[in-house]
Amino acid sequence: MPREVRERQMMDAAVATFGQRGYRAASMDEIAELAGVSKPLVYLYLNSKEDLFTACIRREADALLAAVRAGVVEPDLAPDEQLWAGLTAFFAHTADNPDAWSVLHRQARTHGESFAAEVGAMRGELVDLVTGLLRDAGRASPASPDLGDRDVVGVAQALVGAAEALAGWANETPGVSAKEAASTLMNFAWTGLGRLLEGERWSAAVPGGRLS
């Protein structure tokens, strides 16, 4: 079996174990057993528990970023539809990969500064991506000249923070689907609470996503 295939199996087993049991409780024995290899082989390939965990964080952060980027890539979409596509991709990915999201959202942030810094880097890329989308949306809307650069970054920070919190909640709450979570956030973020309470909803079916 080629090294990269075997390494991927070990990493899959590690993400499942770290995500379900937690970083501290997870043992290299369990990971090796789940991967169907010997423990010395895990150490040979991935060096230490710390290095293995770091490799898991990086792989899963890259996968999440790639999923979100793939979601917003359609250039023909209106700004709010791009945002909707990105949010849907984010929630679909975190729902489909609950162990990976647990590694990124819970485990990596809880067990020391070097792991937390890896997740911080991913977060920064998500904020940059959303900032770019919001700038494009602002340019497409001539009525918003006073939405300054700092405001845009602030809103992007708020949106990413909201998405992270919702994804954590959705994965821990039985019966909440990725689509529901994306819809909750899109209604909240795009339509605003004020209009939400008046009974309005954001809808991708309406041109520009705006309801009259």
Added chain:
Amino acid sequence: MPREVRERQMMDAAVATFGQRGYRAASMDEIAELAGVSKPLVYLYLNSKEDLFTACIRREADALLAAVRAGVVEPDLAPDEQLWAGLTAFFAHTADNPDAWSVLHRQARTHGESFAAEVGAMRGELVDLVTGLLRDAGRASPASPDLGDRDVVGVAQALVGAAEALAGWANETPGVSAKEAASTLMNFAWTGLGRLLEGERWSAAVPGGRLS
């Protein structure tokens, strides 16, 4: 000097040291020196670095919750104005107490599950508080019968996540004030991105907070 006064001085010194230097790097020597007491006295009063840090997290979580609760307590305010008051109180408190916010938002979440659980409990209380406000707002608005219980909790999760992310960003970004951060979030949350990009802004001066 009474024990409680001395203990408060030690905790003040501990919050400043943990917040500025980080949990791992902070030493009991530094904390004792900053508090103007001997190191054995810190151990005598607060037992261990872990216990001292836990006591700091609890004290600062209680203080933040009390500040937010005091902000929303005015019963005559409209729902959006209560939300605005709560957000303003949250951002004012985190801005006025950057070391405490660093302890809660960065340090406590990064150094092990027992500390993270303390912050998780505070987060749960904030979500409950916001959920209650949103329920009241929903009841006051007859047009929103289909904003279900689960939606309300989801929106509360999103709003608290957004507020946490913005407070972290505001404290790390020179020149961003608490009021600006509160205003960014209120515009985003209440008015919605769709209307924000059309040039609208939420304003407490307009009855009900809604701009036509």
